[in-house]
Every structure is written in structure tokens, then in C-alpha cells.
Amino acid sequence: MGSSSFASLAHDLGDTQRAISQDSSGRILHVAEFAMGQVSTGFLATGNAGTPRAYQAIGGVYLVDLTVLQRTPMIFGLDQRSGPKSGGDRVTLYGAFLNSPAGQDPAIWIQGTRATQLNILDDARIALTIPQGIELSSGNPLGSASLIYASRPLTSPPVVSTLLEAYTYLPALRGPQTVPIGSAFWMALEDVSAPRFMALWVGVSSVQFAVPPLGSVAIFPLIPVFTAAAPSGRQALQLVVPADPNLVAYQVLFQGVSLDPSAMALQGSFTNVLTVGFTP
Numbered sequence: 001m002g003s004s005s006f007a008s009l010a011h012d013l014g015d016t017q018r019a020i021s022q023d024s025s026g027r028i029l030h031v032a033e034f035a036m037g038q039v040s041t042g043f044l045a046t047g048n049a050g051t052p053r054a055y056q057a058i059g060g061v062y063l064v065d066l067t068v069l070q071r072t073p074m075i076f077g078l079d080q081r082s083g084p085k086s087g088g089d090r091v092t093l094y095g096a097f098l099n100s101p102a103g104q105d106p107a108i109w110i111q112g113t114r115a116t117q118l119n120i121l122d123d124a125r126i127a128l129t130i131p132q133g134i135e136l137s138s139g140n141p142l143g144s145a146s147l148i149y150a151s152r153p154l155t156s157p158p159v160v161s162t163l164l165e166a167y168t169y170l171p172a173l174r175g176p177q178t179v180p181i182g183s184a185f186w187m188a189l190e191d192v193s194a195p196r197f198m199a200l201w202v203g204v205s206s207v208q209f210a211v212p213p214l215g216s217v218a219i220f221p222l223i224p225v226f227t228a229a230a231p232s233g234r235q236a237l238q239l240v241v242p243a244d245p246n247l248v249a250y251q252v253l254f255q256g257v258s259l260d261p262s263a264m265a266l267q268g269s270f271t272n273v274l275t276v277g278f279t280p
Contacts, residue, residue: 008136143272182243
């Protein structure tokens with residue numbers, strides 16, 4: 001195979017910090033590993049590939065990640081990404097350095113409502129109970145929701161982190177908020193993974209018309225887009241915006257409904273309202 005000549009900077013990899021979660025038997029469930037000495041100049045040299053004499057060298061310079069040195073709490077995501085609008089699900093937030101001195105006594109909000117029953121399990125996990133996700137004026141689910149984590153340490157400024165669309169209250173209508181004219185876009189109506197009957201409509205103005213126990217119709221007029229059975233609890237649809245300059249700055253509103261076809265009585269819910277604006 002031959003060999004390659006190369007130049008390499010001597011370096012020290014430094015220390016490594018880990019955030020590890022384990023079960024009661026000691027089995028490792030989750031590991032977040034961070035090297036405090038990161039080295040890289042962007043070049044990599046290799047030689048004798050596929051032989052016992054194979055080698056690899058990375059040139060670089062030494063730097064220190066202050067986040068790791070200070071063990072600043074970081075959040076990665078939830079182990080359960082969706083649930084009913086009533087809330088109440090017990091979920092786990094994964095991250096790193098969550099049990100460090102800077103991460104004690106945290107507060108977590110889901111779309112502005114504070115999560116309850118927080119329990120720091122270890123340096124990588126916090127158990128919490130999802131709050132209710134209902135729009136008060138309509139009784140409909142909030143759809144996609146952001147998560148905000150804020151630590152409240154006594155000796156340093158708080159750490160505030162945000163995860164966009166960290167959790168979804170079902171049923172939910174998801175899609176883009178802006179679409180260029182003349183282009184296609186997708187939207188999806190999502191509910192629990194079970195057979196559902198779903199419908200979607202579009203309108204141009206907001207209303208509030210209660211339809212117990214489903215919530216409220218929130219847009220007018222009700223122009224049907226589709227009605228269909230959804231065996232898996234999800235229905236996706238592609239729409240095309242005409243290349244009409246008069247549509248620029250115009251917006252339309254979409255809303256859907258998801259019903260349980262097996263229930264003797266009417267069971268289900270309207271979705272959140274998705275507002276889509278058109279751009280050049």
C-alpha cells in the first residue's frame with residue numbers, strides 16, 4: 001500500500017468529562033462524553049490502510065471548552081415527543097451535567113406552562129410530568145410546543161436553554177408558517193398511532209364556535225381539503241401555491257379534526273390552527 005509522509009502538531013487531548021445514567025443494576029443507559037482538549041486544524045493523514053501498520057494522524061491546536069470545565073447544564077431532548085392535550089404523561093428529559101452545582105433546583109416550561117414533579121435522576125436525566133396543553137379560548141390542543149429549561153443555582157447566573165418543537169400535543173396539524181408562491185409544501189395531521197377518521201379544511205378568518213366535546217371550530221369559511229380514514233393515525237398532504245404575485249403577504253388558516261371511528265359516542269378533538277403566509 002505504501003506510506004504517506006505528513007506533518008503533525010504534537011498535542012495533549014486533555015481531560016474528558018462524562019455525564020452517565022445507569023439503572024439499578026449498574027447498566028449504562030446514556031452517556032454524554034466531552035473532551036476538554038479539542039484538537040483540529042482540519043487535516044488528516046493516513047497510510048498503509050488495511051494492513052497491521054496502518055496509521056492515522058490528526059494535526060491540530062489545543063483549545064478548552066468552558067462549558068465542559070464549568071459543567072454547565074445542557075439539554076438534548078425528551079424520550080417521548082407527543083401526547084394528549086390533557087397532559088399528565090411522565091417523561092424524561094435527557095442532557096448533560098443536569099445534576100451539577102449549576103443545575104440544582106431547575107424549572108422547566110412546556111409552551112409557557114410549568115412542568116411539575118421534577119426529579120433529577122442523575123447527571124443525564126430529569127423526570128418530569130407534562131403539563132396540560134390546551135388553548136384556553138378554544139379548548140383545542142396547542143400542537144407543537146417548545147421546552148424551556150432554566151437552572152436556578154445560588155452562586156452563578158441561571159442557565160436558560162430552549163428546545164423548539166420539543167413536544168407535540170395531539171391531535172396536531174404541522175407544516176410551514178411561510179411558503180413562497182409557485183412552490184409546493186407538505187402538512188401533516190397527526191394523532192396517536194391508531195385508526196382515526198380525519199378531516200382538514202381551510203379558511204381566511206378566525207372564529208370561535210364551540211363543538212363539545214371536540215373543542216372549537218376556529219376558522220371560517222370551512223372549505224374542505226380532505227376527509228379520509230387514517231389507519232396509522234397520520235395523514236399527510238402536499239399542496240401547491242399558485243405563482244400569483246397577488247398572493248404575496250396573503251395568509252390562510254388550516255384546521256383539522258381527528259375522530260375515533262371505533263367509539264360508540266363522538267370522541268376526538270379538533271387540532272390547533274396552522275397559519276400559512278405566502279412570500280415572493
